[in-house]
Amino acid sequence: MTENNIKIDISKIREILDKNNGARIRSWLSICSRCGLCAEACFFFLANDKNPKYAPAYKFQRTLGTLYKKKGKVDEAFLRECHDIAWGECTLCKRCSLYCPFGIDIAAMIAIVRSICFSQGLIPEGLARTLPNYEQFGNQMAVTVEDLVETCEWMAEEARDEIKNVTIPIDTSGAKYMYTINPREVxxxxxxxxxxxxxxxxxxxxxxxxxxxxxxxxxxMYAGNKELAGKVVDAMYKKALELEVEAILITECGHAMRSAAYEGPYLANYRNGKPPVPIVHSVQLFYEYIRDGRIKIDPSKKIDLPVTYQDPCNVSRNAGLWEQGREIVRAICNDFRDMSPNRDHNHCCGGGGGFIPMGGPYRKRRMRSGRIKAEQIRATEAKIVISPCHNCYDQLNDLNKEYDLGVRVVSLKELIIETMVVPEHLKPNPESQNEEG
Amino acid sequence: MNWDYAYDVLLSRGTWIAFSVFILGLLVRCVFLFGISLERDRPFYNHMDWTWGIKSIIRWLIPLGTKGWRQQPLFSLAVFLFHAIFLVLPFLLSAHNVLLQNAWGFSLPSISDSTADLLTIVFIISAALLMWRRIARPEVRFLSTWWDYTLLILSSLPFITGLLAYHQIGPYKVIIVLHLLSAELLLILLPFSKLAHMILYLFTRSFIGFEMGARRGARCW
Known part of the structure; x- marks a missing residue:
C-alpha cells in the first residue's frame, strides 16, 4: 500500500485539518515554547542517542504544524515523512503529555497525522492488512463465529481438567460482564x-x-481509519446493550482499553464522549477478586523468583490502573521489584501504537527503541516480567531474545492460575477425568 | 532624534495603545477560541472536572512540583523566578507607582528600591539561564526558532533597561525610551504570539487535567 505512488487529495487533507482545527489544536500549536522538556520523556529520543529529531515537539510541529501552515498543500515526499514520523517514531504512549508544562496532548496530534496519511492511502502494510478483516469479520484476524464458538467449547473442556464445571457462556443475556478479547487468544x-x-x-x-x-x-484506530474504528467499537457497545450486560470487560490488552473506554465514544460519534456501557479492564476486576477474597492466593504457591511488572501505557498511565496491577502482583509474588521509572511514568515497551502488527519492516526500529525497556528490566534482575497487555507481551518476548534478558514473560492470568486456591468443590474428580480421557 | 518627545509619546499614547491591544487582543483571541471550541472541542466540555483542572494548573506552577520539573531542577527554578518576577515586579516598583499616581491619582503598594534591584537582577539571571539552556541543550537548540530567541530577549529588555535607567548607567534618555518601547512592543505582541500562554496555559492545562484525571483517574504531572 505504501509502495505505490499515491495521488494526493488535498481537499481530503483540508477536510480533516478543518474538522480538528479547534481551540485545543490552535492553542497547542501556537503556545508550544519549544522548551524541550518533552524530549527526555520520549523513549524514542532516549533510545536513539538523544537525536533531537525524536523530540515530540519536533514530531508534531514538523507534521501537523506544517500541514496547518501549508493549509494541506503538501507533496508526496512530505506525506511520506509524516507517515514515517507518525508510525515509525511514535507509539502514541502519551508520556510526553505528562512532561509538557502546557499539557499539550501530542499523541492526539500525531493521531490526526495518522488519519491524514490514511486518507491518502498511506499506512503501514501490517495495519492495512487487518482492516478488511474488521470490515468483513468484525475482528482483526478474520476469525469466524464458528471458530470462536468451537475454540471456546474446546477450551472449556480443557479447563475442566483443572477446575470442575468450567463453562464458557456464549451470548448469555443479562450476564454481569461481557468479556471481550483479542482474536489472537482464539x-x-x-x-x-x-x-x-x-x-x-x-x-x-x-x-x-x-x-x-x-x-x-x-x-x-491506530491505522488512522476513524470511520472503521468507530464501527469496530460501536459493534461492541451495541452488543453489550443488546445482551443487557452491566459492563464490558476488557481482556489483558492495553489499546483495547484506550479504544473502548476513551477514544471509542468519540470514534463512534457519541457526543457526550462516554461509552454507553461501563468499561472494566481485567486488571481492575482481578484486583477486586483478590481484594474481596473471591480469588484466594495459596501462600505456599506464591512465586519466589524475582518478578517485575511492565505497566502497559494504556492500562497504567492512560487508564489509571497502576496500583491495582501492583496489588495483584504483590499478592501473588514474594519478590516484586519495580522498574524505574514506573506506574504512570513508565516507558512504553516500544510495541504499542500498532508497532507489533506493523511487523517486519519496523522490527529493527522496534528493537532499537525497545532498548530503554530492556535496560529497565535488566536493572531489576527479575526473572519474570508480568504484563497485562498482548502487545507488551510480544514486544517483551522479542526484547528478551534481542537483549538476552533471560526472563519469562507472562500475563497476570498465568500467575493467578499458578497461585490461586481452587476450592474443594471445584477440584476435578480424578475418576471422571479418566473416563473422559 | 528628540528623545524627550519620544518618551512623552510612548508614555502617553504608547501605554494606552499597548494596553488596549494587550487586553482586547487577548479578549478577542479567547472569545474566538471559545466560539470554535463549542463544536470542535467537545472533549474539553464533556469531561470537565475542576478539581482535576486546578490540580493540573497548580502543580506545574510550583517549582519542582512535577516529575518533569524535577528532571531539570535548575530550569524549573529559572522558569518560576522568571515568570513570578515578570508578572509581579512591574506593579510594585515605586517609579511605576509614581507614574500611576500622577496619571490616575492612585497607586499600589511599592517595595523598596533595593529589593526591586535584587529582584531585577534575579530576573535577568533567570532569563540568562533560559537563554543559555536554549543554546546549550542540543534538543532545545534544535527546536528553537529565531522567534523564540527574539521573544526571550524582548521579554528581558524592559528589565535590563529598567535597571540601567534607575542606576543612570549609559545614556539615560535613550535607555528609558528603549524601556518603554520594549515593554509596549511586548504587550502588543503578547496576545498574538506564544506568549498568549499567559492565558491559554489555564485552558490547555485544565484540558489535560480533565482528560487524564477526570476520565482516567490518572495524574498529569
Whole structure:
C-alpha cells in the first residue's frame, strides 16, 4: 500500500485539518515554547542517542504544524515523512503529555497525522492488512463465529481438567460482564481463554463471550481509519446493550482499553464522549477478586523468583490502573521489584501504537527503541516480567531474545492460575477425568 | 532624534495603545477560541472536572512540583523566578507607582528600591539561564526558532533597561525610551504570539487535567 505512488487529495487533507482545527489544536500549536522538556520523556529520543529529531515537539510541529501552515498543500515526499514520523517514531504512549508544562496532548496530534496519511492511502502494510478483516469479520484476524464458538467449547473442556464445571457462556443475556478479547487468544493462545474461564469460575462470576463485537482490539484506530474504528467499537457497545450486560470487560490488552473506554465514544460519534456501557479492564476486576477474597492466593504457591511488572501505557498511565496491577502482583509474588521509572511514568515497551502488527519492516526500529525497556528490566534482575497487555507481551518476548534478558514473560492470568486456591468443590474428580480421557 | 518627545509619546499614547491591544487582543483571541471550541472541542466540555483542572494548573506552577520539573531542577527554578518576577515586579516598583499616581491619582503598594534591584537582577539571571539552556541543550537548540530567541530577549529588555535607567548607567534618555518601547512592543505582541500562554496555559492545562484525571483517574504531572 505504501509502495505505490499515491495521488494526493488535498481537499481530503483540508477536510480533516478543518474538522480538528479547534481551540485545543490552535492553542497547542501556537503556545508550544519549544522548551524541550518533552524530549527526555520520549523513549524514542532516549533510545536513539538523544537525536533531537525524536523530540515530540519536533514530531508534531514538523507534521501537523506544517500541514496547518501549508493549509494541506503538501507533496508526496512530505506525506511520506509524516507517515514515517507518525508510525515509525511514535507509539502514541502519551508520556510526553505528562512532561509538557502546557499539557499539550501530542499523541492526539500525531493521531490526526495518522488519519491524514490514511486518507491518502498511506499506512503501514501490517495495519492495512487487518482492516478488511474488521470490515468483513468484525475482528482483526478474520476469525469466524464458528471458530470462536468451537475454540471456546474446546477450551472449556480443557479447563475442566483443572477446575470442575468450567463453562464458557456464549451470548448469555443479562450476564454481569461481557468479556471481550483479542482474536489472537482464539487463533494462537487459546489457553488464555481457558485461564480466564477458570478464574471466572472460581470467582463465581457471571460472564459471557459475545458472538459479535467480541474483538476489543482496534487497529483501525491506530491505522488512522476513524470511520472503521468507530464501527469496530460501536459493534461492541451495541452488543453489550443488546445482551443487557452491566459492563464490558476488557481482556489483558492495553489499546483495547484506550479504544473502548476513551477514544471509542468519540470514534463512534457519541457526543457526550462516554461509552454507553461501563468499561472494566481485567486488571481492575482481578484486583477486586483478590481484594474481596473471591480469588484466594495459596501462600505456599506464591512465586519466589524475582518478578517485575511492565505497566502497559494504556492500562497504567492512560487508564489509571497502576496500583491495582501492583496489588495483584504483590499478592501473588514474594519478590516484586519495580522498574524505574514506573506506574504512570513508565516507558512504553516500544510495541504499542500498532508497532507489533506493523511487523517486519519496523522490527529493527522496534528493537532499537525497545532498548530503554530492556535496560529497565535488566536493572531489576527479575526473572519474570508480568504484563497485562498482548502487545507488551510480544514486544517483551522479542526484547528478551534481542537483549538476552533471560526472563519469562507472562500475563497476570498465568500467575493467578499458578497461585490461586481452587476450592474443594471445584477440584476435578480424578475418576471422571479418566473416563473422559 | 528628540528623545524627550519620544518618551512623552510612548508614555502617553504608547501605554494606552499597548494596553488596549494587550487586553482586547487577548479578549478577542479567547472569545474566538471559545466560539470554535463549542463544536470542535467537545472533549474539553464533556469531561470537565475542576478539581482535576486546578490540580493540573497548580502543580506545574510550583517549582519542582512535577516529575518533569524535577528532571531539570535548575530550569524549573529559572522558569518560576522568571515568570513570578515578570508578572509581579512591574506593579510594585515605586517609579511605576509614581507614574500611576500622577496619571490616575492612585497607586499600589511599592517595595523598596533595593529589593526591586535584587529582584531585577534575579530576573535577568533567570532569563540568562533560559537563554543559555536554549543554546546549550542540543534538543532545545534544535527546536528553537529565531522567534523564540527574539521573544526571550524582548521579554528581558524592559528589565535590563529598567535597571540601567534607575542606576543612570549609559545614556539615560535613550535607555528609558528603549524601556518603554520594549515593554509596549511586548504587550502588543503578547496576545498574538506564544506568549498568549499567559492565558491559554489555564485552558490547555485544565484540558489535560480533565482528560487524564477526570476520565482516567490518572495524574498529569
Amino acid at each position: 487463533m494462537f493462545y487459546p489457553q488464555d481463554l481457558a485461564m480466564a474461564a477458570q478464574i471466572f469460575t472460581v470467582a463465581e462470576e457471571s460472564w459471557t463471550i459475545p458472538t459479535t463485537g467480541w474483538d476489543c482490539t482496534n487497529l483501525a
